[in-house]
């Protein structure tokens with residue numbers, strides 16, 4: 085009988101051959117394969133359906149040209165994509181990212197992760213991801229609007245409330261979703277919930293903006309509670325300055341934790357005593373204005389460290405909330421040397437494979453993004469049902485639902501991940517997400 089690592093190696097050889105050079109995608113697949121291939125092998129229906137192999141091959145990837153005019157009247161050409169990975173348990177669902185680094189390998193890894201994450205929410209959501217290699221940095225409001233409209237002119241052919249429901253991701257927030265939804269509505273002449281993260285004036289859910297960051301903190305609270313510990317008084321190092329980072333910081337402060345860092349590509353702002361909400365609001369305003377964190381007002385009590393990562397400062401908890409592979413093994417070791425005993429991912433796959441190995445070897449608590457940042461897509465799922473029923477929930481109701489869903493994801497990952505007196509949340513999340521999707525795929529027969 086093949087050992088577990090032989091199983092993974094044989095499987096990954098096929099996947100590598102089929103996806104040469106797609107490093108981020110291969111990294112995400114290998115991490116899941118390590119945990120689920122033995123489950124697949126032990127279940128004859130899953131094995132016969134070759135579920136994991138099916139899930140590594142997107143249902144389709146739509147590629148399109150996006151032509152728009154900049155403020156000087158010059159024609160600009162970008163490339164857009166939508167990776168529709170799996171609709172086994174619901175319509176394709178996942179965000180849109182506008183960033184110059186966007187290309188199919190990145191979107192395939194994000195869409196692959198999204199399949200498992202969405203299954204963990206317990207809602208009927210398939211997995212997808214999309215975006216464009218458009219860089220909004222330095223672009224005017226008019227340019228952003230025209231880009232969004234040109235992007236949607238193509239994407240509108242491929243999405244719809246029962247087909248594929250995009251939302252935001254890096255550089256796609258409420259403003260961009262407004263432009264995208266307006267363009268979708270005009271294209272089809274229909275008012276349909278084909279996007280989530282919409283403004284509440286036109287079908288959006290309360291709390292969608294806050295959901296990913298708040299949900300991350302609810303998940304961390306559940307991890308700590310499992311250890312008989314509390315958030316109150318914990319020093320939390322956060323990376324990033326975007327939607328996830330700032331809402332995680334905001335909620336952590338409300339819960340009595342001390343947020344000691346936030347960051348961007350220019351460096352890290354630090355406050356050993358813990359930032360207040362004014363400091364978080366300033367960080368958020370810098371992101372909105374396209375500025376960096378290099379010059380915090382004195383009154384906020386922040387010190388700026390050019391080029392520094394948050395992981396070189398003392399903390400109890402690390403929440404990487406910026407982007408993929410932002411924390412390498414050296415950074416992870418530095419965080420642990422500085423006192424970090426729990427790492428929970430706000431971003432998608434922010435730890436490199438080596439960082440993950442270092443964290444697991446050290447035996448500290450770790451939870452993967454597909455579990456911890458699922459709050460955003462969960463509230464997107466609730467936005468879809470609110471749109472379908474024409475009935476809207478209050479912020480308090482949505483927040484309660486968010487807490488319930490995050491606690492349920494925590495408990496599911498904990499129960500599947502218990503081994504030898506320890507909890508392996510990575511394994512638990514991978515197996516629980518896989519099982520749900522695999523059961524559906526196996527039921528469909530050969531199709």
Ligand SMILES: NC(=O)C1=CN([C@@H]2O[C@H](COP(=O)(O)OP(=O)(O)OC[C@H]3O[C@@H](n4cnc5c(N)ncnc54)[C@H](O)[C@@H]3O)[C@@H](O)[C@H]2O)C=CC1
Nearest residue numbers: 253254255296324325326327328348406407431432457460
């Ligand atoms: N917005 C959402 O609801 C969800 C977002 N995520 C993930 O959270 C992460 C952050 O997304 P948002 O906060 O929504 O984006 P955002 O557009 O609001 O903020 C972008 C963040 O990414 C950082 N960033 C971007 N490129 C970077 C780079 N090359 N190096 C270092 N930092 C970089 C920025 O400093 C900023 O913190 C991403 O991994 C995203 O996929 C995950 C689940 C849901």
Ligand SMILES: O=C(O)CCC(=O)C(=O)O
Nearest residue numbers: 177178179251460461464
């Ligand atoms: O709400 C959504 O559909 C998008 C969420 C997302 O992109 C993510 O979970 O990474």
